Structure formats: structure tokens, C-alpha cells
Amino acid sequence: MEEVMTVWKKSLIFNCNGFTVFDGKGDLLYRVDNYMEGNKGSILLMDANGKALLTLRRKKMSLGLGDNWLVYEGEETMAIPRLSVKKSLNIFNNKCLAYVTAGESDGRNNKTMYEIEGSYSRRRCAVLDDRRRLAAEIKRKEGGRGVAFGTDIFRLVVQPNNIRTDFAMALVILLDQMF
Numbered sequence: 001m002e003e004v005m006t007v008w009k010k011s012l013i014f015n016c017n018g019f020t021v022f023d024g025k026g027d028l029l030y031r032v033d034n035y036m037e038g039n040k041g042s043i044l045l046m047d048a049n050g051k052a053l054l055t056l057r058r059k060k061m062s063l064g065l066g067d068n069w070l071v072y073e074g075e076e077t078m079a080i081p082r083l084s085v086k087k088s089l090n091i092f093n094n095k096c097l098a099y100v101t102a103g104e105s106d107g108r109n110n111k112t113m114y115e116i117e118g119s120y121s122r123r124r125c126a127v128l129d130d131r132r133r134l135a136a137e138i139k140r141k142e143g144g145r146g147v148a149f150g151t152d153i154f155r156l157v158v159q160p161n162n163i164r165t166d167f168a169m170a171l172v173i174l175l176d177q178m179f
Helices: 165-178
Strands: 003-008 017-022 028-034 040-047 051-057 068-073 081-089 094-100 112-119 126-127 134-140 153-158
Touching: 017 165, 028 112, 028 165, 040 165, 051 165, 068 126, 068 165, 081 165, 094 165, 112 165, 126 165, 134 165
Parallel strands: none
Antiparallel strands: 003 017, 003 153, 017 028, 028 040, 040 051, 051 068, 068 081, 081 094, 094 112, 112 126, 126 134, 134 153
């Protein structure tokens, strides 16, 4: 059964950038609080109590060859990363925004786990697994009577059998960094 979350591109802490994520019942599920605007090298995804679930760290690429990020469990960044997310630079596939592989991608032997397609700026993205099944989706949020919210409030719809909800939220955070 799909899990529908409401994502608000705002931190609950004053003078912070980040995200606040609510579950379908309106309870706080995840949060991201970036205290320093310039610190885009490492981001923590936390649960409602402030416990670090995932650390997202920018991987420096030689010659500036695109955005590449590593996702670690908890606050640990010395362990083997769980995911590697790379911005797509393929001019022949302009639908693809990013590729997700397991572990640290070396660009040669890693099989793509997920491909993200769509438009993040319009909040219309699909996360597709290696068999092209929908794993998660970013959608614009609409209120009652056709009232549309801006791009700062949107839905994240996750198929928990195809992707962990915290991994799906990590992808949202990274798309926000990339685009």
C-alpha cells in the first residue's frame, strides 16, 4: 500500500533552511534543518525526534563532472555508502534527472537501482526501479475545491515495497540540491 507524505520545503527551526515532512495523519515524520546556507556538502535527514537517519554528502568530482552524492545510514560517513546519486548529463535522454546506484558508484560496474524522470521545478517526478516500475512520485499538492499550493508544499507518494520511505525523501533532498 502506498504511503502519501506532505513535504514542506521549510524548516521548523527559525533561520534555517530545510524540509518538514508529515505522514498521512498529519504527524511529523522527517525533518531537515540546515543551519548554514553555504553548507551544501553534508545534509542530515532526521526523524521527528531529531535522530539522524541518513547523511547525504556531496562527492567531489574531478573536472566538475556533474553532481554526485553519497547516502549513508545515520551520521556515519566513514562506512560504505548505501546509495550513490548522480545527476544525469546525458543529452540524449533529457527525461532523466538522476541515476541511483547501490554503494559508491565507480561509474563502471554499478547497476542502476532507480532512475528519476520528470521535472523537479514543476514538482512532477517519478522514481522508477530497474524494471521501470514506479517506486516513488513527487506531485503537486492540491487543496480542496481545486486550490493549488505553490512549489514549497508538495506530495511524496512512496511504494514501500519498491523503496524505503527515508531513501525516497533523501532523493527529494538531493533533487532540490541538484536543481
